[in-house]
Amino acid sequence: MARVSRKRALAVSTPRCSVYRWDLDKTYLKSEFDSMRQLVKIPFEKPEDKVAAPGVVALIRSLRAVGLAAGLDVRVYFLSASPPQIGKAIKDKLALDGIVYDGIVFKNQLHHLVRGKFRNLREHIGFKLAELLKGRHEQPPHAREFLFGDDWESDPLIYSLYADVVAGRVSEDELRAVLAQIPVDPQQIEDVIAIQRDIVRVDAVVRIYINLERRTPPANFRAYGPRLVPTFNYFQTAVCLFEDGELTVATVAKVAESLIEGSGYTPERLANSLADVSRRGHITAATTAALWQYLAAQRLLPPARAQRRRRRPWWKTLTAAVAEWMRSPNGKPNVAPPLPLDYRQLASELRGAKRHEVST
Amino acid sequence: MRAIAVDAMGGDLAPDEVVKGVAAVSLQTNIQCVLVGDERRIQEALERTEYNPEHIDIHAASEVIGMAEEPKEAVRHKRDASILVAAQLVADGRADALVSAGNTGAAVLACARHFKVIPGIRKTALASVYPRQTEYPGQDHLALLLDVGATIRCDALELVQFAIMGSAYAKRVSKVASPRVALLNMGTEPSKGSPELIEAHRTLASMPGLNFIGNIEGNDLVRGKADVIVCEGLVGNVALKLLEGLAEVMVDMAGAAAEESWRWRLGMRMLAGGVERLRELADYTTYGGAPILGFENIFIKAHGRSPARAIANAVKVAAKAVRDGVAEEIATGLAGGR
Numbered sequence: 001m002a003r004v005s006r007k008r009a010l011a012v013s014t015p016r017c018s019v020y021r022w023d024l025d026k027t028y029l030k031s032e033f034d035s036m037r038q039l040v041k042i043p044f045e046k047p048e049d050k051v052a053a054p055g056v057v058a059l060i061r062s063l064r065a066v067g068l069a070a071g072l073d074v075r076v077y078f079l080s081a082s083p084p085q086i087g088k089a090i091k092d093k094l095a096l097d098g099i100v101y102d103g104i105v106f107k108n109q110l111h112h113l114v115r116g117k118f119r120n121l122r123e124h125i126g127f128k129l130a131e132l133l134k135g136r137h138e139q140p141p142h143a144r145e146f147l148f149g150d151d152w153e154s155d156p157l158i159y160s161l162y163a164d165v166v167a168g169r170v171s172e173d174e175l176r177a178v179l180a181q182i183p184v185d186p187q188q189i190e191d192v193i194a195i196q197r198d199i200v201r202v203d204a205v206v207r208i209y210i211n212l213e214r215r216t217p218p219a220n221f222r223a224y225g226p227r228l229v230p231t232f233n234y235f236q237t238a239v240c241l242f243e244d245g246e247l248t249v250a251t252v253a254k255v256a257e258s259l260i261e262g263s264g265y266t267p268e269r270l271a272n273s274l275a276d277v278s279r280r281g282h283i284t285a286a287t288t289a290a291l292w293q294y295l296a297a298q299r300l301l302p303p304a305r306a307q308r309r310r311r312r313p314w315w316k317t318l319t320a321a322v323a324e325w326m327r328s329p330n331g332k333p334n335v336a337p338p339l340p341l342d343y344r345q346l347a348s349e350l351r352g353a354k355r356h357e358v359s360t
Numbered sequence: 361m362r363a364i365a366v367d368a369m370g371g372d373l374a375p376d377e378v379v380k381g382v383a384a385v386s387l388q389t390n391i392q393c394v395l396v397g398d399e400r401r402i403q404e405a406l407e408r409t410e411y412n413p414e415h416i417d418i419h420a421a422s423e424v425i426g427m428a429e430e431p432k433e434a435v436r437h438k439r440d441a442s443i444l445v446a447a448q449l450v451a452d453g454r455a456d457a458l459v460s461a462g463n464t465g466a467a468v469l470a471c472a473r474h475f476k477v478i479p480g481i482r483k484t485a486l487a488s489v490y491p492r493q494t495e496y497p498g499q500d501h502l503a504l505l506l507d508v509g510a511t512i513r514c515d516a517l518e519l520v521q522f523a524i525m526g527s528a529y530a531k532r533v534s535k536v537a538s539p540r541v542a543l544l545n546m547g548t549e550p551s552k553g554s555p556e557l558i559e560a561h562r563t564l565a566s567m568p569g570l571n572f573i574g575n576i577e578g579n580d581l582v583r584g585k586a587d588v589i590v591c592e593g594l595v596g597n598v599a600l601k602l603l604e605g606l607a608e609v610m611v612d613m614a615g616a617a618a619e620e621s622w623r624w625r626l627g628m629r630m631l632a633g634g635v636e637r638l639r640e641l642a643d644y645t646t647y648g649g650a651p652i653l654g655f656e657n658i659f660i661k662a663h664g665r666s667p668a669r670a671i672a673n674a675v676k677v678a679a680k681a682v683r684d685g686v687a688e689e690i691a692t693g694l695a696g697g698r
Binding site (some may be wrong): 211215216217219232233236265268269270271272273275276277280281305 | 403
């Protein structure tokens, strides 16, 4: 009883703090660096040449607006593996988009180049993990974090590892072994180990959102558990953030509106996106119904679709339920993997995927 | 265009290959698809593949009609079967066309139950495209044969209507400006064949809007003489199966011959490029499926063993037929022929 009171007292005395950490390329920006030509063009791009992913600007603005309106401490950070030399163009782009942020970090590639550590130019896991952990030091211990990345490199692994390190679920030895397996540069491994030692262990990361820019099958992320949500567009992300209590229904509508007005989306496409994220189990049926009702009234979704379901005989319903129960272990569908995740397995899968990409 | 309803549970490889095919379409085009069937199994299959959810909806149907089931019985008893629900979606205006790789008889019955027949059409026809020799550069390497099994026996008027429907389909989907239409018969003379064929020949020859070239014989089926070949269902089905069987036997014989002598093996190696081209030409997965013509709505029947590629092409053909107004063209052709 006393413990509950202390918790309540803490909640009253300190404003709730929400931290939103964003990756830049392929998450915030629609960066095209699939070919050498596109890669070479990037440093010469002007802020107005850079294109934000559809709906992302409205989403970030909404997150801040909702938090501030509720009297919360809202913090937005960007973390990029791009060199600081293109930082000005990116900062100007964020200013153009009207994005207010609290910090932005770039990767000092020149530093690795000068030291002859060429592998570090392409390997970002050590860098990103170290920066995330450094960033955690700057947050109040009770700060809740939402992380946003994409399916191009290693964001799911980096973010999940970060979440479990901060929560104290990954031991120092385990962390060292996983990073060595990836393989992260030994010096970077020692840096990461040193930084994480002083962190207050809190289960801070609420959700990890992965933008499926490459359309990676969502089933590929099941091993990361329900904390990680793969989404196909920022409307789906907004819908899940509404479920998490970070957005209001009106701000979800703003994201939908920005997609329709700015990116040629139709109410039908948004409806399909909502139905998909609902079927994948990331939002409840009640949330889906509430959102559909509100957004349809705003003409952002078509009227609710009637599913013509015939009444099945009771014995068919019973046999279907038994078959479903027998198919799922412990009688529970979508059983989440236990925490901490099997990072050695995930790291070996990542290595395998990278090798496959190089060979193809 | 609204959407294409796809029977996700129909076919030997359903739902996985059907879902994969629709997923491929969702990434390549803006065509909206509604997958009809077991929601949980469809979603599971979707999540294992690359797809764009913005172009895919799922509509639940709790029952499936198997490939070996007796169509009439199955349609009567399985009222929530995926093919019936999908046809209902089209009839209700939720979708514009239907694609199924499932039980052909059940699919035709589902369409007959829910779709309206174009006014004036007596019988619907199952059409099939097949590869043939071309006569001039730019000629479509596919010809249309109808009917291939929907109507076993036909009278003269029905054959004439098949000719109009086939010509409209070739005009709109294959983009042949003036498709050459022929009757499949046992001789080229107008007086040859059954009384129905003679009567049909007379009527077709008097229709100014139709490029009717007369009768052709079986050996002309695979040549480039006609773009649309009309016959009754029994003959069409036998002819189509004969063509398929011959192609398979040719490939098997060539393989067996190559095993007998190193000279033949060497020859086969040298011809490998050409053989591969022929194989591609004869590959049914590239054609997408056979349309059932005569309904106000489009129905594309994909092969029962359709892999993802065939399903994807069937969906694209269905979308093309809707976009290009095949049903409207048939109605116009029919009005002109009266």
